[in-house]
Amino acid sequence: xxxxxxxxxxxxxxxxxxxxxxxxxxxxxxxxxxxxxxxxxxxxxxxxxxxxxxxxxxxxxxxxxxxxxxxxxxxxxxxxxxxxxxxxxxxxxxxxxxxxxxxxxxxxxxxxxxx
Amino acid sequence: xxxxxxxxxxxxxxxxxxxxxxxxxxxxxxxxxxxxxxxxxxxxxxxxxxxxxxxxxxxxxxxxxxxxxxxxxxxxxxxxxxxxxxxxxxxxxxxxxxxxxxxxxxxxxxxx
Numbered sequence: 001x002x003x004x005x006x007x008x009x010x011x012x013x014x015x016x017x018x019x020x021x022x023x024x025x026x027x028x029x030x031x032x033x034x035x036x037x038x039x040x041x042x043x044x045x046x047x048x049x050x051x052x053x054x055x056x057x058x059x060x061x062x063x064x065x066x067x068x069x070x071x072x073x074x075x076x077x078x079x080x081x082x083x084x085x086x087x088x089x090x091x092x093x094x095x096x097x098x099x100x101x102x103x104x105x106x107x108x109x110x111x112x113x114x115x
Numbered sequence: 116x117x118x119x120x121x122x123x124x125x126x127x128x129x130x131x132x133x134x135x136x137x138x139x140x141x142x143x144x145x146x147x148x149x150x151x152x153x154x155x156x157x158x159x160x161x162x163x164x165x166x167x168x169x170x171x172x173x174x175x176x177x178x179x180x181x182x183x184x185x186x187x188x189x190x191x192x193x194x195x196x197x198x199x200x201x202x203x204x205x206x207x208x209x210x211x212x213x214x215x216x217x218x219x220x221x222x223x224x225x226x227x
Binding site: 001006009032034036043044045046049089091093095102103104105106107108 | 148150155156157158159160163171173174205209214215216218219220221
């Protein structure tokens with residue numbers, strides 16, 4: 001089955017700095033790569049996603065890049081703010097294929113943004 | 116309001132006492148799943164369901180059962196809970212067009 005590795009497990013930055021979280025995956029057939037943010041005591045929520053036919057996607061201060069050849073994708077947060085402090089999860093799946101519904105998450109990264 | 120609900124939100128129980136965690140959605144999504152969240156391990160999929168009466172194992176199905184008799188409900192059953200099933204459990208639905216997962220509020224289960 002799919003194996004997803006997420007690094008780092010914890011990340012501490014100063015407000016205004018950039019943060020980068022990286023995930024690697026094992027199944028080259030995977031084609032959908034979402035990122036979820038989980039604030040303390042709350043449920044995970046989708047913040048950005050990318051599909052395999054795209055190399056980069058941006059939404060204001062967050063961006064995701066995908067390298068299908070190397071089988072890794074990264075979340076980039078620029079101009080970090082204290083409200084960005086949360087746990088971030090990457091995920092991988094083969095959307096629309098025979099394994100429809102089989103979503104594999106990374107281990108999570110605890111991001112702390114210091115004012 | 117589109118939502119996924121879970122009950123109970125908190126549960127403390129003893130080893131071997133059967134329990135059910137309910138999950139209900141009003142978004143008419145076909146796909147639903149259950150995850151458990153443990154520190155350092157992320158979210159691990161327990162079971163998922165593509166539609167009524169169609170379920171399949173995720174990565175950690177041992178010790179759990181599910182059923183999908185109605186589209187809106189997807190209960191998680193622990194026939195004989197053990198302490199290693201102490202965890203935070205999330206139910207989720209998926210939008211089949213966007214693939215976005217919509218999570219319930221979570222159920223914190225402690226098995227003593």
